[in-house]
Amino acid sequence: MTSTSLRVGILGAARIAPAALIRPARSNPEVTVELVAARDPERGRAYADRHRIPRVADCYEAVVTDPAIDAVYIPLPNSLHAEWTLAALAAGKHVLCEKPFTSNADEAATVARAAERAAADSGVVVMEAFHYRYHPLACRMVEIVASGELGRLRHVETWLCAPIANKGDIRYQYGLAGGAMMDMGSYVVHMARMLGGEEPSVVSATAKLQSPGVDRAMTADLRYPSGHTATVHCSMWSWSFLHVAARVTGDEGQLRVVNPVAPQHGSWLTVRSGGTRRTEIPARRPTYDYQLEAFCDAALRGTPVLTSAQDAVANMSIIDAVYRAANLRPRGT
Numbered sequence: 184m185t186s187t188s189l190r191v192g193i194l195g196a197a198r199i200a201p202a203a204l205i206r207p208a209r210s211n212p213e214v215t216v217e218l219v220a221a222r223d224p225e226r227g228r229a230y231a232d233r234h235r236i237p238r239v240a241d242c243y244e245a246v247v248t249d250p251a252i253d254a255v256y257i258p259l260p261n262s263l264h265a266e267w268t269l270a271a272l273a274a275g276k277h278v279l280c281e282k283p284f285t286s287n288a289d290e291a292a293t294v295a296r297a298a299e300r301a302a303a304d305s306g307v308v309v310m311e312a313f314h315y316r317y318h319p320l321a322c323r324m325v326e327i328v329a330s331g332e333l334g335r336l337r338h339v340e341t342w343l344c345a346p347i348a349n350k351g352d353i354r355y356q357y358g359l360a361g362g363a364m365m366d367m368g369s370y371v372v373h374m375a376r377m378l379g380g381e382e383p384s385v386v387s388a389t390a391k392l393q394s395p396g397v398d399r400a401m402t403a404d405l406r407y408p409s410g411h412t413a414t415v416h417c418s419m420w421s422w423s424f425l426h427v428a429a430r431v432t433g434d435e436g437q438l439r440v441v442n443p444v445a446p447q448h449g450s451w452l453t454v455r456s457g458g459t460r461r462t463e464i465p466a467r468r469p470t471y472d473y474q475l476e477a478f479c480d481a482a483l484r485g486t487p488v489l490t491s492a493q494d495a496v497a498n499m500s501i502i503d504a505v506y507r508a509a510n511l512r513p514r515g516t
Contacts (some may be wrong), residue, residue, distance in 0.1 A: 185394070188214065188253075188483075189211050189213060189214045189215070189219045189253045189254045189277070189478075189479060189482055189483065190215055190216060190248060190251060190252055190253045190254070191204065191214060191215065191216050191217075191218075191250040191252070191253070191256055191468040192217060192218035192219065192220070192240070192246035192247070192253045192254075192255050192256070192276075193205075193218070193220075193236070193246070193255075193256045193258070194220060194243045194246055194247075194256070194258070194267055195217065195219075195220070195221060195222075195243075195257075195258055195259045195379045195504055196209060196219065196221040196223075196226050196227055196229075196230035196258050197281075198260070199258050199281065200234075200256065200258050201234060201337040202332070202469075202471055203281070203312060203314065203471050203474075204216060204256050204257075204279070204324065204471070204475065205236075205294075206471070207295065207471045207472045207474075207475040208416040208475065209470065210215075210472070210485075211269075211352070211373060211391070211472075211475055211479065212238075213479045213483065214479060216234075216236055217237055217240045217251065217252060218236065218237070218239070218240055218246055218248045218249060218251075218252055219231050219234075219236045219238075219239055219240065219247060219326060220239065220240035220242055220243050220244075224239070224241060224339065225479050226473060227239045227240075227447065236318070237357060240272060240282075240362050241280050242445075243259075243267060243270075243447070243459075244270070244501075247267065247271045247273075247274045247276055248274050250456075252276060253255055253277060253280065253338075253482070254273035254276055254277035254278065254478075254482060255267075255276045255277070255278050255279075256278075256280075256381075257271070257278060257279070257280040257281060257427055258273040258281045259281075260353050260356075260359040260360065260361075261283055261285070261360035261361065261514065262286050262288055262305050262358065262359045262360040262402075262514070262515060264280055264281070264283070264284060264285050264286070264290075265284075265285040265286065265290040265291070265293065265294050265349065265353065268280050268284075268294050268297075268298075268309065268350075269293070269294060269297055270302045271280055271295050271376050272294075272297050272298060272307060272309070273297075273305050275301070275305055275307060275452055276307065277307055277308045277309070277310075277478075277481075277482045278307075278308070278310070278513065279297075279312055279474075279478050280308045280309065280310070280311055281311075281312045282297065282311055282312055282313055282369045282370070282373075282499070283360070283365050283366075283369040283495075283497070283502065284492070284495035284496075284499060285360075285499060285515075286500070286503075286513075286515030287360075287499060287503050287513045287514055287515045287516055288291065288496060288499040288503045288513070289516075290317055290499075290501040290515060291498075291499040292494070292495040293495050294309070294492055294495075294497050295492035295496050296493065298491075298492040299339040299492070301492075306485065308366045308478070308481040308488065309491065309492045310478055310488045310490055310491065311490040311491070311492070311494065311495045311498075312483060312490070313370070313373055313472060313489075313490045314418060314470040314471050314473070314474040315370070315374075315443060315444045315445070315446075315470050316373070316377070316474075316489050316490055317465070317470065317473035317474045317476075317477045317489065318426075318465070318468075318470040318473050319465060319466055319473075320440070320443060320446045320450060320452065320465035320466070321377065321443065321483075322367075324377075324429070324431075325378070325450065326351070326436065326490070327438055327454060328369060328378055328380065328431055328438065329380070331437070332436055332454065333431060333432070333433030333435055333436040333438060333454075333457050334387065334433040334434040334435025334436060334456075335353060335411075335433060335434045335435075335454060336407075336409075336411040336430045336431065336432075337377070337411055337412075338412050338414070338430075338431075338432045339375050339378045339379050339410060339412070339413040339414075339429075339430070339431050339432075340377070340413065340414045340415075340416075340429070340430045340431075340432075341371040341372075341374045341375050341413070341414075341415050341416070341428070341430075342371065342415075342416045342417070342423070342427060342428045343367040343368070343370045343371050343416075343417050343426075343427050344367065344400070344416060344421065344424065344425060344426040344428070345367065345416040345418075345419070345425055345427065345429070345443060346418060346419065346420055346421040346424055347366075347419040347420060347442055348420070348427065349409060350385045350393065354366045355393050355394065355397055355399070355419070356397070357394075357396045357513055357514065358396050360514035361397060361514075362397050362398045362401075362514065363390075363398045363399055363400050363401050363417045363418050363419045363499050363501065364390075364398055364401045364403075364417060364502055364506060365514060366419060366432065366507055367400055367417035367418065367419060367506070368415065368417035368419075368502060369498060369502060370417070370444055371415040371416065372403075372415055372501050372502055373490075374429055374443065375405060375413040375415050376497065376498065376501070378429065378431050379405075379407050379411065379413055380407070380496055381407040381408050381409060382408075382501075383405035383406055383407045383408075383413055383501065384405065384406055384504070385403055385404075385501060385504040385505050385507075385508045385509075386403075386406050386507045387403065387404045387508055388401060388402065388403035388404070388406060388506075388508035388509040389401070389403075390509040390510075390511060391418070391421060392419065393395065396512060397414055398506075398509070398511065398513060399418060399419050399420045399421060400416075400417065400418035400419070400420070400421040400423070401415075401416075401417050401418070401509065402414065402415070402416050402417075402477070402503045403415050403503070403508065406483065409499060415505075427441070427442045427443070427444050427445075428441055428442070428443070429443045431504045433434045435456055435457070436454060436456025437454070437455050437456075438452070438453070438454050439452070439453045439454075440452045440453075444470075445470060446465045446467065446470065447467050447468065447469040447470060449467070451463065451464050452464075452465065470484045477485070477489070
């Protein structure tokens with residue numbers, strides 16, 4: 184697929200889309216948001232009017248098959264991610280899919296195989312929307328750990344705990360692939376993989392339930408092949424009301440980061456090593472701006488993405504293993 188710009192269609196009138204795509208597109212000359220579809224056509228029309236989207240489709244299928252659309256953004260409920268990513272790939276569209284990539288690792292592997300074929304056939308790009316990974320802060324965290332400044336790694340710990348008070352929210356519904364580990368947990372697992380430098384295995388996990396089979400909070404212990412360990416914490420409702428952070432401990436120092444997920448809302452990084460302490464303040468530019476630029480670079484210029492479909496398979500595999508370790512079923516199984 185060869186183009187000088189991306190015309191994007193949105194599946195669903197999602198709350199996340201304005202921050203994740205619509206506003207960043209307004210300042211990106213390579214992207215236009217052209218089309219949206221919602222389950223309720225009236226809601227779709229109201230959404231399009233509110234966000235100045237030129238066209239409204241009657242159904243999701245009409246978006247993915249529209250010949251004037253180059254790429255599809257998928258912020259649907261988790262249980263629909265695989266279905267509509269596959270549909271978009273079959274129609275030859277680039278895909279930016281919200282996390283978590285699918286309901287489970289088997290679905291992710293199916294989508295990854297389709298993405299590999301589409302990339303080989305027509306250069307189509309599939310990218311999981313872990314926006315934090317494209318911000319310079321994430322790159323700096325990886326750089327510090329890889330530099331050896333902390334010495335040999337001992338332990339990684341990540342937290343994403345934020346309240347979702349509405350218990351009717353789709354993220355509390357098993358049938359829609361909900362749960363704390365699916366939502367907040369996808370971030371902390373991804374960050375632990377990024378900072379640990381290897382693919383870990385799950386040692387144990389403990390869940391707090393909102394309803395049968397649906398976790399409102401989860402803590403899991405991981406171990407990397409080289410022997411260092413990790414603990415990941417996530418919650419949508421627990422005593423840890425708001426906690427977004429990462430910590431990496433080595434035998435010669437420690438890295439701490441406050442709010443590595445959305446540094447545009449305030450963040451800082453602190454390193455203690457060799458008897459010294461320094462603090463770095465990251466850029467306040469939104470993570471979503473960097474993410475959209477990376478998506479454009481991949482779709483228009485063939486630049487590899489950091490959050491590919493294959494990376495999503497690895498992330499979903501750990502999420503599934505966490506659920507099993509907590510004596511819960513992975514979603515969609």
